Amino acid sequence: MTLRPPIGILGGTFDPIHIGHLRPAIEAREALRLAEVRLVPNHIPPHRASPYCSSEQRLAMVALAAAENPGFVVDERELDRDRPSYTIDTLIALHAELPDTPVCFLMGMDSLLGLPSWHRWQELLDHAHLVVSTRPGWQPDYPAEVADLLARHQTQDSEDLHRHRHGHIWLAGNLPVELSATRLRALLASGRDPRYLLPAPVADYIRLHGLYRPTRGQ
Ligand code: ATP
Numbered sequence: 001m002t003l004r005p006p007i008g009i010l011g012g013t014f015d016p017i018h019i020g021h022l023r024p025a026i027e028a029r030e031a032l033r034l035a036e037v038r039l040v041p042n043h044i045p046p047h048r049a050s051p052y053c054s055s056e057q058r059l060a061m062v063a064l065a066a067a068e069n070p071g072f073v074v075d076e077r078e079l080d081r082d083r084p085s086y087t088i089d090t091l092i093a094l095h096a097e098l099p100d101t102p103v104c105f106l107m108g109m110d111s112l113l114g115l116p117s118w119h120r121w122q123e124l125l126d127h128a129h130l131v132v133s134t135r136p137g138w139q140p141d142y143p144a145e146v147a148d149l150l151a152r153h154q155t156q157d158s159e160d161l162h163r164h165r166h167g168h169i170w171l172a173g174n175l176p177v178e179l180s181a182t183r184l185r186a187l188l189a190s191g192r193d194p195r196y197l198l199p200a201p202v203a204d205y206i207r208l209h210g211l212y213r214p215t216r217g218q
């Protein structure tokens with residue numbers, strides 16, 4: 001079967017979405033010639049302290065970011081569920097929906113290092129490739145289980161992600177971006193200007209809705 005070009009999936013809390021999410025995704029799209037990048041905001045149980053914004057607000061910000069990035073779309077499936085969503089469930093669903101399309105799950109190095117704590121993590125590669133972006137502060141100092149996974153699945157040839165629907169890990173040599181949403185929230189809470197750390201329409205939305213203000217008890 002001739003496969004279609006791969007797509008990228010980037011899941012996250014996106015509280016808020018920022019250039020540490022977007023730059024690696026843009027670079028992965030270019031390097032791997034991804035047909036599209038789907039941004040998938042996670043469902044977070046209401047009783048958890050974080051995120052600071054509601055699902056609707058996180059979704060609105062992700063939609064604003066997608067709107068100014070060609071090839072980026074929003075996938076709301078995890079927000080539509082009324083329980084925490086596991087990545088494995090989303091990847092199984094996509095794998096079934098897209099029978100002739102490789103799916104590349106994009107993640108930062110921090111996520112790869114913590115992968116063994118994910119629900120059914122050993123099955124992720126049965127449904128997708130993993131594309132891992134460098135992230136400052138997170139060295140490729142792998143726990144044994146991750147080292148073993150890499151020994152079995154890592155490829156240096158990005159064309160493998162076009163030739164197969166799943167099963168490969170590719171370490172992206174992206175420009176490192178030293179930013180987290182935690183740091184950005186702290187910056188916003190102290191009243192500083194977030195310009196160039198996130199898309200301008202997202203910064204406008206945050207200002208308009210008074211999000212991440214210290215008065216909200218953060
Ligand atoms: P928080 O600080 O609230 O924990 P975060 O900035 O780490 O948030 P998430 O929404 O938790 O963002 O991250 C979603 C995905 O984006 C994860 O796979 C994470 O590794 C990746 N990511 C986030 N920031 C960066 C960054 N600066 N560089 C590379 N990958 C990143």
